[in-house]
Amino acid sequence: MSIPIELNEKDCEFKAIVLDRVPTANLDMCLTCGTCTGGCPASEQMGMDPRKLVRMVLFGLDEEIKKHDWAWVCTMCARCFWECPMNIDIPKLVYNIRSSWPRDSRPKGILGSCDNHIRAGNAMGVPTDDFIWTVEDVAEEIRESSPEFADMQVTVDRKGAYMAINQNSREPVTEPDELGPLWKILHIVGADWTYPSVMWAGENYCLFLADDQGWKYILEEFVYHIDNNLGCKMVVNTE
Amino acid sequence: MRKFNIPHKFEFTNIITLYAQWIRQGKLKVNSDWNKDLKVKFTAQDPCNIVRKTLREQMADDMRFVIKTIVGEENFIDMVPCGINNYCCGGGGGALQAGYPEQRRAYGKVKFNQIQNTEATYVIAPCHNCHKQIEDIGEHYHGNYHVVHIWTIMCLAMGILGENERTYLGPDLASLGL
Numbered sequence: 001m002s003i004p005i006e007l008n009e010k011d012c013e014f015k016a017i018v019l020d021r022v023p024t025a026n027l028d029m030c031l032t033c034g035t036c037t038g039g040c041p042a043s044e045q046m047g048m049d050p051r052k053l054v055r056m057v058l059f060g061l062d063e064e065i066k067k068h069d070w071a072w073v074c075t076m077c078a079r080c081f082w083e084c085p086m087n088i089d090i091p092k093l094v095y096n097i098r099s100s101w102p103r104d105s106r107p108k109g110i111l112g113s114c115d116n117h118i119r120a121g122n123a124m125g126v127p128t129d130d131f132i133w134t135v136e137d138v139a140e141e142i143r144e145s146s147p148e149f150a151d152m153q154v155t156v157d158r159k160g161a162y163m164a165i166n167q168n169s170r171e172p173v174t175e176p177d178e179l180g181p182l183w184k185i186l187h188i189v190g191a192d193w194t195y196p197s198v199m200w201a202g203e204n205y206c207l208f209l210a211d212d213q214g215w216k217y218i219l220e221e222f223v224y225h226i227d228n229n230l231g232c233k234m235v236v237n238t239e
Numbered sequence: 240m241r242k243f244n245i246p247h248k249f250e251f252t253n254i255i256t257l258y259a260q261w262i263r264q265g266k267l268k269v270n271s272d273w274n275k276d277l278k279v280k281f282t283a284q285d286p287c288n289i290v291r292k293t294l295r296e297q298m299a300d301d302m303r304f305v306i307k308t309i310v311g312e313e314n315f316i317d318m319v320p321c322g323i324n325n326y327c328c329g330g331g332g333g334a335l336q337a338g339y340p341e342q343r344r345a346y347g348k349v350k351f352n353q354i355q356n357t358e359a360t361y362v363i364a365p366c367h368n369c370h371k372q373i374e375d376i377g378e379h380y381h382g383n384y385h386v387v388h389i390w391t392i393m394c395l396a397m398g399i400l401g402e403n404e405r406t407y408l409g410p411d412l413a414s415l416g417l
């Protein structure tokens with residue numbers, strides 16, 4: 001699977017770009033020990049592995065790196081980073097390879113989910129009204145069918161609720177019955193909680209797309225809504 | 240929010256941290272009595288994003304405390320390696336939607352082998368991506384396990400899991416406590 005590397009007069013432009021964005025990436029520190037590669041389930045996929053990737057960056061094989069699809073097979077799980085004796089931030093390197101792709105050429109599935117999130121507040125792209133309708137419908141069903149939960153409260157945008165809880169959008173959209181168990185637990189402990197209507201979903205496909213701008217926009221909208229409209233003291237991630 | 244230095248007034252936490260707190264405070268009265276005789280075996284996936292990449296050992300410990308409380312310590316089997324050193328399931332980083340299914344499944348084979356080696360029949364996956372990926376590799380490689388959320392087993396343990404809330408349970412637990 002290995003391809004001999006031809007070292008001409010290469011500039012390490014991409015390395016400089018990454019180090020500029022992530023000064024603590026330590027890319028020059030690689031000892032080629034291979035700890036990253038030995039513990040990486042994506043090693044050998046598409047003839048690539050983390051150590052090889054770092055080598056290629058250091059050799060200035062910028063074009064080869066940027067066009068290699070492996071950046072989308074690595075899951076940025078960060079196991080390599082935490083095991084690395086030299087603290088080389090390979091996940092951030094991969095993130096920057098992803099972000100070097102023209103936005104429209106990045107994988108369509110991830111791109112679509114990120115765009116949906118920016119537009120509709122969730123990766124599935126469902127309108128907020130549909131989310132609210134589903135939540136109220138499922139809650140009503142539980143209240144009617146289970147007497148012990150007859151006074152169970154499920155709200156969206158209840159001002160002053162102590163907690164704002166997010167939810168992976170696949171739950172309300174494709175498997176709404178999965179919502180009930182969490183609500184029952186919250187009811188039993190007497191949690192004072194609500195769903196936010198703005199950026200209510202727990203997933204983050206703009207992170208996966210390496211779209212800083214989209215990611216930042218989602219967070220800013222979310223934070224503004226929680227702090228200024230709802231005043232919740234706590235935000236709870238459900239995954 | 241840390242990445243972009245966005246100021247915010249609220250505290251940020253995870254539901255698993257809260258489950259652990261509520262159990263310790265006695266607000267959430269749940270135990271593993273339901274599984275004393277059944278002895279259904281469970282393992283759990285440490286999601287990279289909440290364990291290795293953010294809350295680290297604290298989250299790994301809280302998650303095990305919660306799971307052992309609801310399934311019984313003797314019925315919980317960890318994968319090797321686990322916790323902060325766990326392997327990613329292969330569904331992270333958007334892989335489920337990245338369009339490289341062959342590579343995603345080859346990646347997931349590592350996780351599949353880990354799960355099968357525990358001989359557990361249920362995998363608790365407290366992350367939607369992990370849940371979907373572990374289910375997919377289980378089908379693809381013909382595994383002997385089901386994949387469930389924590390809330391499903393917690394409600395099952397408390398006897399409040401509705402009939403329509405059992406999609407992910409196997410036939411052995413599908414009607415338990417109804």
